């Protein structure tokens with residue numbers, strides 16, 4: 405495997421045989437992953453997007469070595485099949501779960517020191533406190549932390565072992581906008597320090613701000629992988645140019661918005677009133693992708 409690939413999956417499949425019980429008493433199996441091919445490059449932030457039940461958690465748990473995949477296909481994570489990984493491999497992986505268990509009576513520092521004991525070469529606790537912005541809270545009991553601070557502690561636990569690959573599962577659910585931005589800074593700092601990050605999120609803005617590349621997963625299949633700017637042909641989508649003239653607000657779809665703006669500037673002899681140029685948002689492209697997939701499915705299957 406090339407050393408610039410952190411995760412390499414080919415034909416990844418997962419069928420849950422213990423799915424919901426049918427009315428006739430039989431078991432219905434659920435194909436959660438239906439042949440996923442994916443490469444996550446070393447040093448990048450890769451975001452997995454997809455609706456509820458798409459297969460994001462299943463894929464992530466297989467990458468983390470917590471879930472078995474179906475036979476066949478290929479998977480290497482940091483050069484190893486996670487199904488056969490050893491303790492040394494685990495030391496290179498960091499996991500931040502959706503809801504980590506609380507240790508309400510311990511202080512922030514005590515929790516970090518306790519967990520540091522599980523690693524052969526943990527990062528110094530002071531450094532972790534600083535990285536997640538909890539130095540001022542080090543002596544606070546974790547039960548007194550706000551939701552955002554608690555999440556930061558979760559991330560602190562995830563990076564204690566100085567992982568090469570960090571899994572962040574919906575890390576900012578419930579954050580206020582300011583805390584979310586601070587958290588994004590923290591994730592970007594980690595990437596700058598060389599950590600590869602696999603992020604799952606329902607927030608399109610989060611994927612757009614953080615991810616080098618985005619993979620859209622729907623019904624167990626990877627529908628597209630691209631940069632946030634290029635997803636779903638977004639880069640080549642027509643832009644909408646808006647301005648105001650004596651008749652009120654105007655809008656024009658343009659495949660060549662620079663030309664359109666130059667023409668407008670010439671027409672107005674300089675400043676174009678209330679000029680805007682916008683491309684379709686990542687959200688609208690994403691929703692279109694998911695809807696196209698939905699309408700392509702046979703009705704009885706929806």
Ligand SMILES: Nc1ncnc2c1ncn2[C@@H]1O[C@H](COP(=O)(O)OP(=O)(O)OP(=O)(O)O)[C@@H](O)[C@H]1O
Nearest residue numbers: 420422423434436455456457458459460461462463
């Ligand atoms: N332990 C399980 N047993 C049976 N079916 C399961 C199990 N875990 C997940 N599934 C099914 O597998 C499919 C994928 O679920 P998964 O949790 O991976 O989706 P997700 O993309 O993470 O969703 P969400 O955004 O809601 O977290 C769903 O149809 C789900 O019902």
